Amino acid sequence: MAVLDKGVWYPNKDVHELSHEDSFHLPEALQAGRYHLYMSLACPFAHRPYLVISYLGLQHAITVSSVAAKRYSDGWVFDDENPDEVNRIQSLVSLYQKANPTYSGRVTVPVLWDKEQNIIVGDDSSSMAMDLATKWLPLATNQVELAPxxxxxxxxxxxxxxxxxxxxxxxxxxxxxxxxxxxxxxxxxxxxxxxxxxxxxxxxxxxxxxxxxxxxxxxxxxxxxxxxxxxxxxxxxxxxxxxxxxxxxxxxxxxISSIRKTIDIDYMKLHYYFSHKHINPTGIVPAGPEIPW
Incomplete structure (x- = not known):
């Protein structure tokens, strides 16, 4: 596991070794255009809020972008194919440091970014997805109650x-x-x-x-x-x-098109097979399998 400890990046340190772990609070102010969701098209947990945004039609209210598929020792990064057009930075570590220079904790996706205050307001996928499905519903173009x-x-x-x-x-x-x-x-x-x-x-x-x-x-x-x-x-x-x-x-x-369009199998394969060197040391991405759907 990799963490930030008082703003310093440690690629081989465990979160349990930290003296404390900082947390975030989801926003009370629901303002269209104010927030940006950083996610990874590979991560199933980051997929949750992305799915809610897509299914409910919240893209006009919350912008979304993905980090790069390949993950290195410096964590999630951005590249030419998946740039950060909000903060113009090179890595998610830099985003956490920008939000809080003394941050301690994991650097993970998803991240909900407040573009007005330049802070992170959420990085827990479960609570974020529930929040989007309930509090943000009035701003949705497809007002389906996912959590009545x-x-x-x-x-x-x-x-x-x-x-x-x-x-x-x-x-x-x-x-x-x-x-x-x-x-x-x-x-x-x-x-x-x-x-x-x-x-x-x-x-x-x-x-x-x-x-x-x-x-x-x-x-x-x-x-x-x-x-x-x-x-x-x-x-x-x-x-x-x-x-x-x-x-x-x-x-x-x-x-359902709003679900299907959130899925990129090639990106997923590239991330998992390249990034998990401890179980796939060569980083070779297989040609298959052919997916029947």
């Missing part, structure tokens, strides 16, 4: 379950330090996928007949599974397409 009040508690609970058993668990599989850890994580992940497959045999979406925020928490993991996780992370106890109802559900969501 009567379902909000259930959505929050289910999102946490997805985060622990699917979204993060696939990383526990891929980054397992030994066989026992891999076996345990793999069992949890594929048990969760079985449960989701059964659930989706009875309803179109996770919580009924309408898309909710929970669906936008699951789809980022599903669309990365065949191209990256099954091979790169060895998450291949079963192929994703063998989960009949789960796979049909994914294809159904991918028919």
């Amino acid at each position: 009040k009567y379902l909000r508690e259930e959505i929050a609970f289910f999102n946490d379950w997805l985060h622990q058993h699917v979204n993060r668990k696939v990383y526990h599989v891929g980054f397992a330090p030994d066989q026992a850890s891999y076996d345990t994580a793999s069992e949890v992940l594929f048990s969760a996928l079985e449960q989701l497959n059964t659930r989706l045999s009875k309803s179109r979406y996770l919580l009924g007949d309408e898309i909710t925020l929970s669906d936008l928490f699951l789809i980022p993991t599903l669309v990365r599974f065949e191209a990256v996780y099954e091979v790169h992370f060895k998450a291949n106890k079963k192929q994703l397409k063998s989960f009949e109802h789960l796979y049909k559900y994914m294809l159904d969501l991918l028919r």
Whole structure:
């Protein structure tokens, strides 16, 4: 792990070694054009708020850009293909330092940037996505309630379950330090996928007949599974397409243009296979697999 400690970059320091960790507070002032979302087209967690912005049609209110696909020892950077046109800087580390020269903590995506005050106002994908789906809804061009009040508690609970058993668990599989850890994580992940497959045999979406925020928490993991996780992370106890109802559900969501246009498989593959040298030392990006969708 890499962190900033009192504004100094340490590429091999753990967050638990810090004397304190700074945090951010999502904005109360909802002003169109004031905020910018920095994300990575590879990161499934940064994909969450990006999906909400795209699905609800909030692009006019919050601008969005991605960091470069290749990640180096200095963390997330920008390049000619993915420049920072808001602050004109070269790396996400520099953005955190600009916001707070003595910042201590992780340097991660997503980042919600306040262009008026030149500060970071959020970097937690879960709370950011919920905030966008609820507080920002009046500014949306597609005013669909992804988190209606009567379902909000259930959505929050289910999102946490997805985060622990699917979204993060696939990383526990891929980054397992030994066989026992891999076996345990793999069992949890594929048990969760079985449960989701059964659930989706009875309803179109996770919580009924309408898309909710929970669906936008699951789809980022599903669309990365065949191209990256099954091979790169060895998450291949079963192929994703063998989960009949789960796979049909994914294809159904991918028919929605505002969801599909947030997905860049080539970018994802380049990031994972190039950047994770501890599990792919050569950095070679495979030609396949061919994705049937």
